[in-house]
Amino acid sequence: xxGLAVAPAAHSQTATRRRSPARQxxxxxxxxxxxxxxxxxxxxxxxxxxxxxxxxxxxxxxxLEHGGRCRVAMTRTRDVFVPLxxxxxxxxxxxxxxxxxIHADASPPGHAALRGASVYTMSETAxxxxxxxxxxxxxxxxxxxxxxxxxxxxxVQRILLSLMRQETRAGSERLARLTVNALDGxxxxxxxxxxxxxxxxxxxxxxxxxxxxxGFLSNRQDEALLRRADHRAKLAASLAEAVHGFIxxxxxx
Ligand SMILES: [Zn+2]
Numbered sequence: 182x183x184g185l186a187v188a189p190a191a192h193s194q195t196a197t198r199r200r201s202p203a204r205q206x207x208x209x210x211x212x213x214x215x216x217x218x219x220x221x222x223x224x225x226x227x228x229x230x231x232x233x234x235x236x237x238x239x240x241x242x243x244x245l246e247h248g249g250r251c252r253v254a255m256t257r258t259r260d261v262f263v264p265l266x267x268x269x270x271x272x273x274x275x276x277x278x279x280x281x282x283i284h285a286d287a288s289p290p291g292h293a294a295l296r297g298a299s300v301y302t303m304s305e306t307a308x309x310x311x312x313x314x315x316x317x318x319x320x321x322x323x324x325x326x327x328x329x330x331x332x333x334x335x336x337v338q339r340i341l342l343s344l345m346r347q348e349t350r351a352g353s354e355r356l357a358r359l360t361v362n363a364l365d366g367x368x369x370x371x372x373x374x375x376x377x378x379x380x381x382x383x384x385x386x387x388x389x390x391x392x393x394x395x396g397f398l399s400n401r402q403d404e405a406l407l408r409r410a411d412h413r414a415k416l417a418a419s420l421a422e423a424v425h426g427f428i429x430x431x432x433x434x
Pocket of ligand 1: 214215221222230283284285286319
């Protein structure tokens with residue numbers, strides 16, 4: 182679905198031919214968190230989140246392209262700042278089958294022992310205070326880059342979302358479940374790894390989306406693991422399995 186936009190009739194045939202949807206593989210958008218002026222979370226040993234998310238996403242891209250079952254687009258392929266809204270818009274403009282946002286967090290104050298991976302879907306209501314605090318920090322990425330989201334009144338935003346989001350929400354929940362299942366047994370998971378919070382990057386009403394926090398950089402053991410290419414390869418393999426499960430189920434439906 183492409184939101185509420187309707188192409189003029191005179192152009193519809195051309196557009197259909199150009200996209201040839203029947204023969205085209207589904208598009209997966211990978212979103213390595215942060216970048217450029219926004220380093221993201223800073224680890225106990227000083228590791229910057231943006232330097233973990235990019236190589237992990239590139240490894241996942243390589244695996245997905247090798248699988249030959251989807252096309253892959255990235256919201257960034259270099260150390261550059263990309264506003265959250267532009268990341269979402271890329272997935273919407275290209276009618277992506279899914280968006281997977283990749284992050285590694287630092288725990289809020291008072292939760293220093295937290296470690297393990299977790300997977301978030303969008304919700305207006307956070308699972309708990311930790312989930313809410315994590316979403317607040319991720320959403321601050323835009324301020325770090327000196328940009329703001331376009332101002333739409335919260336009421337209008339809520340009405341539009343409630344209309345379009347229902348089907349997308351079911352897809353997002355399925356994607357998140359598949360992701361947790363694929364990670365389970367491969368890497369340490371946070372307690373209650375399937376979580377919800379209000380992430381800007383998950384707000385597309387028409388693209389199923391999930392956000393993976395691959396571990397806590399604030400935890401020395403997690404930080405050491407996330408710095409290792411073999412651990413990131415293990416994460417990427419699990420995420421590829423989840424993506425393949427999602428687009429496989431989707432093409433049957
Ligand atoms: Zn992040």
